[in-house]
Amino acid sequence: MSAVEISCVVTAGPDPQALRRSVESVVAQTMRATEAVVVLGPALPPPVGGTATGGTATGGTAGAGPDGAGPDDAESVAEDVRAVADELAALDPARVRIVTSGAEAPTTAVLRNHGLDQARGRYVMVLSEGERLQQDACRNLWEAAERSGAELAAGRWTRRAGRRAKEQPPARIVESELYARSRTLDELADAPELVVADALVTGFCVRAALLERTGLRYAEDLDRAEILFGAEAATAASRIALVPNLIVGGRAPDDPAATLEGQLAAHVRVAELLTLQGRTALCEARDRAFLADQLVPLARQFPKLDAETRAHAAALVAALPAARIHPDLRLDPPPLERVCLQLLADGDADAVLAAGYALGRPGAVASALTEREGRVYWRAALPDDPGERAALDVTELGHHYREAADTPLLNHLTHCGQEGARLVLEGRLPAPLQLMPADAPLTATLEFVARGSDGRLVFRAPVEEMWREADTVRWRASVDLGALLRVGGARDRVCDPRLALNTPTGTTTGPLFLERDRADVVGRFRARPRLGRLFGDTWKPYVTVKHHLAFQLQARRSPGRLAAAALRYLTHFRPARKAKRLAKAVRRRFDRLSARSVKTRVYNRLLIRLPVRKGSVVFESHMGKCYGDSPRAIHEELREQRRRGMRHTWSYASSPEGFPADARLVRRLSWRYLWALARAQYWVDNQGFPLDLRKPPATTYLQTWHGSAYKRMGFAESRIKAQNAPEREKLSAALARFDHFLVRSEHDIATLARDYRLPADSLVRCGYPRNDRLVRARATDESRGRFPRPALAADLGIPDHRQVVLYAPTFRGMPKKGRTTRLPLDVRRFTERFGDEYVLLVRAHYLESAALPVCPPGTVVDVSAHHDVSELLALADVLITDYSSIMFDYALLDRPMVFFAPDLDAYVAERGSYFDLRAEAPGPVAESEDELHRFMGELKKSDTAHREDRARFAEKFGGFESGQAARTAVDVLFAGRTRR
Secondary structure (H helix, E strand, O other), X not given: OOOOOEEEEEEOOOOHHHHHXXXXXXXXXXXXXXXXXXXXXXXXXXXXXXXXXXXXXXXXXXXXXXXHOOHHHHHHHHHHHHHHHHHHHHHOOOOEEEEEOOOOOOOHHHHHHHHHHHOOOOEEEEEOOOOEEOOOHHHHHHHHHHHHOOOEEEEEEEEOOOOOOOOEOOHHHHHHOOOOOXXXXXXXXXXXXXXXXXXXXXXXXXEHHHHHHHOOOOOOOOOOHHHHHHHHHHHHOOOEEEEEEEEEEEEOOOOOOOOHHHHHHHHHHHHHHHHHOOOHHHHHHHHHHHHHHHHHHHHHHHHHOOHHHHHHHHHHHHOOOHHHHOHHHHOOOOHHHHHHHHHHHHOOHHHHHHHHHHHOOOOOEOOOOEEEOOEEEOOOOOOOOHHHHHHOEOHHHOHHHOOHHHOOEOEEEEEEEEEOOEEEEEEEEEOOOOOOOOOOOOEEEEEEEEHHHOOOOEEEEEOOEEEEEOOEEEXXXXXXXXXXXXXXXXXXXXEEEEEEEEEOOEEEEEEEEOOHHHHHHOOOEEOOOOOOHHHOOEEEEEEOOOOEEEEEEEOOOHHHHHHHHHHHHHHHOHHHHHHHHHHXXXXXXXXXXXXXXXXXXXXXXXXXXXXXXXXXXXXEOOOOOOOOHHXXXXXXXXXXXXXXXXXXXXXEOOOOOOOOOOOEEEEOOOHHXXXXXXXXXXXXXXXXXXXXXXXXXXXXXXXXXOOOOOEOOHHHOHHXXXXXXXXXXXXXXXXXXXXXXXXXXXXXXXXXXXXXXXOHHHEXXXXXXXXXXXXXXXXHHHHHOOOOOOHHHHHXXXXXXXXXXXXXXXXXXXXXXXXXXXXXXXXHHHHHHHOOOEEEEEOOOOOOOEOOOOOOOOOEEEOOOOOOHHHHHHHOOEEEEOOOOHHHHHHHHOOOEEEEOOOHHHHHHHHOEOOOHHHHOOOOEEOOHHHHHHHHHOHHHHHHHOHHHHHHHHHHHOOOOOOOHHHHHHHHHOOOOOOO
8 A cells, every 4th residue: 555545635715623624534534544635725824834835825815804804804714724724734744734726816626626736645535624534434435446446436425404403415316325335337327326416526536547647627617616527527437436335424505595606507517518428318317407406496495585696596597508497307397396497497586486485385376377278377477388388387286176275375475564553564465266256355364373372362453455466466454563462471472473365265374475684674563461561562573484474572671671581590590400400300210211112121021910801802903003904893893792891992003083982092002001901811903012012821812914915924025034033033922922813715824824933723714804894795786786885985975976996005115204105106197087987095005194186176085094994995896906915805895906016026026925916816907007097998898807807816815704704703712712
């Protein structure tokens, strides 16, 4: 290994502590053959005790300080930076070198280029101000490059998301899994995110030989030159090595508004580079990513920006070359993002402000919608160009189907001022034609909601004036805040005003949007709280973080200030602080008692020794998420038999809504839940009580299970096979708790029972109690037909003349926090094709949540929250599913099934399966939406063709289903047999 393998170029900025963090991270590298090349500008004095390497300070910007500081401030900052640099160099002179640029205009790119010229390592990397190398970063990059012969090695990096927020990598890089594993690339197309998503702005090193061969340097005429440099390095490197390790942290967050001009210029240069090299696919992908990653976030920020900044940003985007923001590219994103991009391309800053506001508030309308030829557009004035008009098409948002109460409007304050003691508000809001016809009367009310009252304390004042102007509604109101807002004053210290607009179809209520830079001109208003002026005497307007007007109660006069000071003293002097710390300590101790590990230990060591209560049963369905499935059927059978001495307890996960009123309810994993399990004579569930809870010796556990198996389960599942021995033993112990296990066919015995390693004497061959309803429904169909329908049809508002299609996909993995699952089926497209014939019931898996689009009334119903799926199956005329076990249940009804499985092969490859669905399916298998629509259009023909397949399928996978499963399960449960 040579004396210097990796040179890290660190440019000095105005923050000496940021420089310290970056250089110290280089010195702390476990790879000792690493140096830090600290580049100072000419405004800084020469190093102490000698002349700087690489040039002298000649002219330049010594008189200009950061943020417009004067010469004295700039000189002071320069001295502080130089002092830190000298200190770092003195601590480790062998690994820290200081070089000074002699450029007259020392931009960051100029300083970096000077550092590249002075670097002595075989590899070179560059750190921005404040960025920190991870301890093994250089070693990881160097080993990857040496092992693969790569000219560029790169790894993960993170940036700050806010003052206290956790550092995060860019979302697009995470989603693409660019750095998911170590790999070597000979073609840039194998990892397009390197140039598409600006992945190489930091966190990589290049061979010095590559820089010498190509003459690659930072573009000194670009503010964001690192974007172009990373792309040029990626396209020039003959081989690239990627590592999954974190390389750089602490990168400053991007501000789309502040850095927009540099971002745009760099993007254009990168796109031109890719075009010149003939990489048109990469260029188009980059253009699309730039719209989504830069311009859409810019539009989201518009409500935060002042008018001048908004106008400047819109003008910059409008001046982009047409190819970079072509109409075809703007058609890909979701509707509101398309609208924002189109308005930015038009340079319409005011319209972008409104669209950006709506972008952060799903369902909000911020412009007067226009309907043309059955399509709904964002604004009344439409462009002639078809592509630009299509970008303004927001039909799929379904605003024309929404009721007034579900359509919040943008209430934009155009004036917020003071006339004497009165608050004067003027505003405008869009007038959607479907809510406000031209001849509709205009009435509205201002509502001030006291924030501390949970919405219960509301003060109302009339809006005196309202009139129409083109496609907007204008209004004006004058309010005496002191007389109106008679809050208590102790807790009700903030009031949020909102406008309640009356329309022919109802009332729509929304907050008042105020541009942040206009809040300080409003003034202050007298306050008269009911508890007296000691609690406040002034209402101070301000703008919330969501850009809405609010009023805060303050104490500005002597009595109030003295009272506030006294209260602060009483709550902050030493005894009070000690009392707070003691209260927090007690609360922490109490919280530890509620920890899952503590509860488990107490249950397994103490509670399990309690005697069982005769006749007590604990029911649980899908881990407490619903009152349904086979446990419900058994519970109802027990109630019907009216057995004496029974005590029924149901667990619920989050809400007791929908559970039987006559049952004792306990929250899952609570102390009452553990007590109930420990005292219960019988356990009944369909998935599994918590794995780490032992079953009391005198308790009988009936496991009804929740479906036959298509995908591999238990010890045959690849995930279980990959676990270590203790984890598999934990699963074995949990399965050993089962005294009885219900099966519905020989298929269950050969799959579930075998792969869960269940003893033969624990199997109960009776079918699933939840399916008794389906067996009875089929008998009713054969004797009396399908009508009258179950009462559930009326509850869901389904007319008799329309058939019911149930769409129930299987579990595909837990969605990320705060996100909903994206359904494989395009619900809107389905309703556009079949809405006149079918009502589509959508049921997401109980472990997932899915957001449905707004569709024409009566075409789609979300039944995901319905407790019992067997009721939905009995109602449905057709089932659309994929490889969910619901197909085995629905087959008992002998009704049409269509399988929509676009990812069938990938699913089977990942999870494995017990049989070939294409060969065994009792209905057509569609692998695209077009195929699905074709099969649904030919449903009668398909029904006839697959009738024998359904009978065979039901016999093979439901051979034990007789309609008496619940009664059989109850008989088995009370037979007194337990397996120790």
